[in-house]
Amino acid sequence: MKNIIVGQYIPGKSFLYKMDPRSKILALFILMVSAFVFKDITHIIYMLLGVLVILKIGGIPIMRIARGLRPIMILLLFTFTFQVLFIKTGPVILDTVLTLTTINIGIMILAIVVWYYTRRYIKSKFFYMVLVIVGILTMLSLFTPGTVISSSNLTIYEDGLLGASFIMVRLIIIVTLSTILTLTTKPTDLNLGLERILKPLNLVKINSEEIALIISIALRYIPTLLDEANKIMLAQASRGVDFTEGKFKDKVMQIISLLVPMFIISFKRSDDLANAMEARSFVPGNKRTRIHILSWQSRDTLVIVFCLLVLTATVVVRVYL
Amino acid sequence: MNIIEITDLSFSYREDVDALHNVNLTIKKGEWISVLGHNGSGKSTLAKLIIGLLKADSGDIFVDGILLTEETVHEIRRKIGIVFQNPDNQFVGVTVEDDIAFGMENLNFDRLDMIKKIDEFSKKVNMNEYLKKEPHELSGGQKQRVAIAGILAMDTDIIIFDEATAMLDPKGRESIMEYIRELNKEGKTIITITHDMKEAVNSDRIIILKDGEVLAIGETNTILNDKETLNASNLELLLPLKLLYKLDEANIKNEKVKDILWQLSLNK
Numbered sequence: 405m406k407n408i409i410v411g412q413y414i415p416g417k418s419f420l421y422k423m424d425p426r427s428k429i430l431a432l433f434i435l436m437v438s439a440f441v442f443k444d445i446t447h448i449i450y451m452l453l454g455v456l457v458i459l460k461i462g463g464i465p466i467m468r469i470a471r472g473l474r475p476i477m478i479l480l481l482f483t484f485t486f487q488v489l490f491i492k493t494g495p496v497i498l499d500t501v502l503t504l505t506t507i508n509i510g511i512m513i514l515a516i517v518v519w520y521y522t523r524r525y526i527k528s529k530f531f532y533m534v535l536v537i538v539g540i541l542t543m544l545s546l547f548t549p550g551t552v553i554s555s556s557n558l559t560i561y562e563d564g565l566l567g568a569s570f571i572m573v574r575l576i577i578i579v580t581l582s583t584i585l586t587l588t589t590k591p592t593d594l595n596l597g598l599e600r601i602l603k604p605l606n607l608v609k610i611n612s613e614e615i616a617l618i619i620s621i622a623l624r625y626i627p628t629l630l631d632e633a634n635k636i637m638l639a640q641a642s643r644g645v646d647f648t649e650g651k652f653k654d655k656v657m658q659i660i661s662l663l664v665p666m667f668i669i670s671f672k673r674s675d676d677l678a679n680a681m682e683a684r685s686f687v688p689g690n691k692r693t694r695i696h697i698l699s700w701q702s703r704d705t706l707v708i709v710f711c712l713l714v715l716t717a718t719v720v721v722r723v724y725l
Numbered sequence: 726m727n728i729i730e731i732t733d734l735s736f737s738y739r740e741d742v743d744a745l746h747n748v749n750l751t752i753k754k755g756e757w758i759s760v761l762g763h764n765g766s767g768k769s770t771l772a773k774l775i776i777g778l779l780k781a782d783s784g785d786i787f788v789d790g791i792l793l794t795e796e797t798v799h800e801i802r803r804k805i806g807i808v809f810q811n812p813d814n815q816f817v818g819v820t821v822e823d824d825i826a827f828g829m830e831n832l833n834f835d836r837l838d839m840i841k842k843i844d845e846f847s848k849k850v851n852m853n854e855y856l857k858k859e860p861h862e863l864s865g866g867q868k869q870r871v872a873i874a875g876i877l878a879m880d881t882d883i884i885i886f887d888e889a890t891a892m893l894d895p896k897g898r899e900s901i902m903e904y905i906r907e908l909n910k911e912g913k914t915i916i917t918i919t920h921d922m923k924e925a926v927n928s929d930r931i932i933i934l935k936d937g938e939v940l941a942i943g944e945t946n947t948i949l950n951d952k953e954t955l956n957a958s959n960l961e962l963l964l965p966l967k968l969l970y971k972l973d974e975a976n977i978k979n980e981k982v983k984d985i986l987w988q989l990s991l992n993k
């Protein structure tokens with residue numbers, strides 16, 4: 405618990421680390437817009453290649469990015485399937501009949517059972533699952549011995565496949581870009597960068613410095629609160645509360661027995677903290693000088709100019725091609 | 726010269742009971758005074774009133790000749806620093822460096838000046854090797870030292886320690902007491918708040934609070950010799966002091982033993 409890291413920053417030395425957080429946030433924004441301007445699958449694949457090049461020179465291991473993509477894998481798969489099945493324009497690529505028979509339904513169930521019990525031994529669970537699904541579909545279309553139970557048409561159109569791939573690639577690009585940002589920027593720098601970038605919001609009476617201060621205090625207290633939760637759980641466990649087992653009703657009670665003391669302690673904490681801050685002459689909304697400054701260098705200007713060029717190019721491509 | 730003057734100060738959190746009742750107190754510039762009292766006697770309330778975190782029901786507080794009001798509270802806070810009891814609840818910054826800077830940032834110090842001061846005062850409390858560390862990587866004593874560095878950097882004339890050692894182990898406690906002694910020698914006016922008599926014996930004067938009222942106020946030696954008052958204060962007496970009183974009661978007049986016990990009481 406003590407060593408919990410907020411964010412996923414990994415230390416490094418490449419140009420991505422030397423950049424000003426402001427320019428990184430801006431660049432991310434511009435490139436994301438570009439990703440949304442593209443309409444053509446080949447162009448977006450070029451962009452994906454470009455992102456891979458950034459990863460390469462930035463010295464970021466692809467595996468870290470893959471780990472960042474993992475939580476949205478299911479979402480990707482879902483969107484992909486949905487797109488493939490429901491876009492029905494363009495030339496037909498695949499037209500087949502899926503047939504359920506007494507024999508292949510048995511093999512299918514067997515395959516699922518085997519998959520279910522072996523998946524824990526396979527490293528890449530996601531690809532294992534996709535492989536099994538594709539395998540079953542192939543079998544249903546090609547191998548049809550025994551009595552037919554039911555059958556249905558599966559038709560895949562070119563537009564469906566392209567559209568689905570396009571959306572996949574776009575999502576992967578967006579997630580990869582934001583992962584690059586969080587991997588190479590410390591949470592505090594990220595916060596400071598956001599604060600400076602959101603400064604124009606002061607014109608509409610939103611105080612970006614205060615928002616940043618709130619975020620930094622939240623960041624600072626996450627490990628403390630986790631530690632506290634741990635202590636309370638131990639204390640409750642020593643009084644017989646079991647946090648691992650139990651029916652739904654028990655679980656709810658366990659969570660309440662954790663949350664109530666957490667809330668009470670947190671209120672006391674925030675009260676103390678507010679006192680300590682006020683005693684150290686903090687006045688909300690007042691101007692504060694800052695110990696941390698960000699330094700915008702020619703490198704940053706260069707990157708932003710480059711990103712703007714990319715954006716211009718995408719717009720030109722979109723309009724004229 | 727009196728740096729703090731408190732007259733007829735009363736305050737209550739709820740209507741029926743006074744947390745502080747008619748407190749009068751003057752503190753001289755450069756002196757070290759201990760506020761001693763049992764749990765709930767009103768010590769923290771007094772500190773919060775002095776620094777303007779609470780507003781008195783009646784009575785006046787003058788700091789450096791300035792009457793504490795809503796207009797002057799910010800000016801007065803520049804003269805007083807306070808270290809609280811819980812090291813975790815006063816660590817504002819994400820890192821040690823940030824936390825030491827927090828007060829200075831609020832007072833609009835120049836950035837280069839801040840960097841110099843962070844270096845100077847983190848060295849003073851022996852935390853200069855921890856500047857980039859986060860609070861969860863530090864012990865309670867280290868966090869308290871960071872808090873002290875943050876206050877020192879603001880360069881206030883008066884520093885209040887509200888049970889600043891209560892959550893520390895004996896070693897951490899001793900090192901904080903050592904800093905306090907040193908700061909007092911350098912000319913800071915010090916107010917230490919404690920319910921532990923052992924921490925009060927080194928100060929110049931002691932004020933004893935009981936149930937929100939001033940029970941006694943005087944030179945440390947005088948207070949320690951005042952058996953009746955100490956017995957009435959609900960405070961845990963120091964063992965050598967207890968022995969000394971017992972010797973008195975039994976009419977034993979061995980001056981040498983008494984002297985040793987007295988020295989022990991004074992932590993010497």
Ligand SMILES: Nc1ncnc2c1ncn2[C@@H]1O[C@H](COP(=O)(O)OP(=O)(O)OP(=O)(O)O)[C@@H](O)[C@H]1O
Pocket residue numbers: 738739744762763764765766767768769770771888920
């Ligand atoms: N926020 C509050 N709301 C209501 N009553 C309070 C509050 N804070 C303190 N009190 C009450 O006021 C009285 C004085 O409290 P205070 O915190 O000043 O005592 P203390 O001498 O600092 O005690 P301790 O040694 O426990 O820190 C106590 O009876 C306490 O219960």
Ligand SMILES: [Mg+2]
Pocket residue numbers: 768769770887888
């Ligand atoms: Mg107190």
